[in-house]
Amino acid sequence: MGILYSSCVPNRDCKIVIMGLEGGGKTSIINWMREGKALEEPPQVTYSFNYFECSKFGYNMKMFDIGGTDRKTTFWRHFLSGAHGLIYVVDSSNFTRLSEAREQLHKILGFEAMHGVRTLILANKMDLQDRKICQVASVELIRKELGLDNSFHQWCIEPCSAVTGEGIMTGLRWAVQGV
Numbered sequence: 001m002g003i004l005y006s007s008c009v010p011n012r013d014c015k016i017v018i019m020g021l022e023g024g025g026k027t028s029i030i031n032w033m034r035e036g037k038a039l040e041e042p043p044q045v046t047y048s049f050n051y052f053e054c055s056k057f058g059y060n061m062k063m064f065d066i067g068g069t070d071r072k073t074t075f076w077r078h079f080l081s082g083a084h085g086l087i088y089v090v091d092s093s094n095f096t097r098l099s100e101a102r103e104q105l106h107k108i109l110g111f112e113a114m115h116g117v118r119t120l121i122l123a124n125k126m127d128l129q130d131r132k133i134c135q136v137a138s139v140e141l142i143r144k145e146l147g148l149d150n151s152f153h154q155w156c157i158e159p160c161s162a163v164t165g166e167g168i169m170t171g172l173r174w175a176v177q178g179v
């Protein structure tokens with residue numbers, strides 16, 4: 001009976017918004033979430049947004065991948081409204097843009113629609129250090145630079161790579177917990 005019951009329970013809808021500076025790896029990460037593998041070709045720059053749906057962890061996830069080049073906050077408002085989770089992607093190999101990321105993240109979290117929304121920070125491109133291509137910022141440094149310690153939001157930082165898949169599904173599971 002238990003098995004019959006669980007197989008009949010429909011997936012719950014869950015709206016996830018993925019944001020971050022351009023080139024951080026949002027589209028590549030979403031590809032991992034959907035396909036479980038890295039893209040064969042580097043993705044094209046996302047102008048405006050991409051929309052994807054995928055079923056994971058008992059949720060029908062509606063995912064909005066917001067291109068990093070468009071910084072119009074009026075444009076963001078539309079996507080943030082009704083979101084259950086925010087995933088903010090940071091390029092860990094780009095030390096010089098961490099303060100810009102902090103500014104953008106705080107702007108996003110300042111929207112009323114973000115109150116009570118779980119915020120997952122994905123510290124992406126960790127493979128670059130593992131493959132000895134370049135040094136990346138540690139999770140500790142990213143935490144400090146993003147300045148979330150006094151935030152009322154529920155947040156978590158997960159190191160990840162859209163090349164190896166490290167950390168992506170663990171982070172996503174955290175982001176949708178309790179939705």
Ligand SMILES: Nc1nc2c(ncn2[C@@H]2O[C@H](COP(=O)(O)OP(=O)(O)OP(=O)(O)O)[C@@H](O)[C@H]2O)c(=O)[nH]1
Pocket residue numbers: 020021022023024025026027028029041042043044045046047066067068069089124125126127128160161162163164
């Ligand atoms: N080494 C490495 N490269 C990555 C990783 N994730 C993304 N990239 C590369 O980084 C570049 C940008 O990736 P995108 O996924 O297009 O980044 P985005 O955040 O969607 O960028 P916009 O659409 O411009 O906002 C591409 O060349 C990717 O192949 C990663 O985890 N490791």
Ligand SMILES: [Mg+2]
Pocket residue numbers: 026027028043044045046065067068
């Ligand atoms: Mg993109």
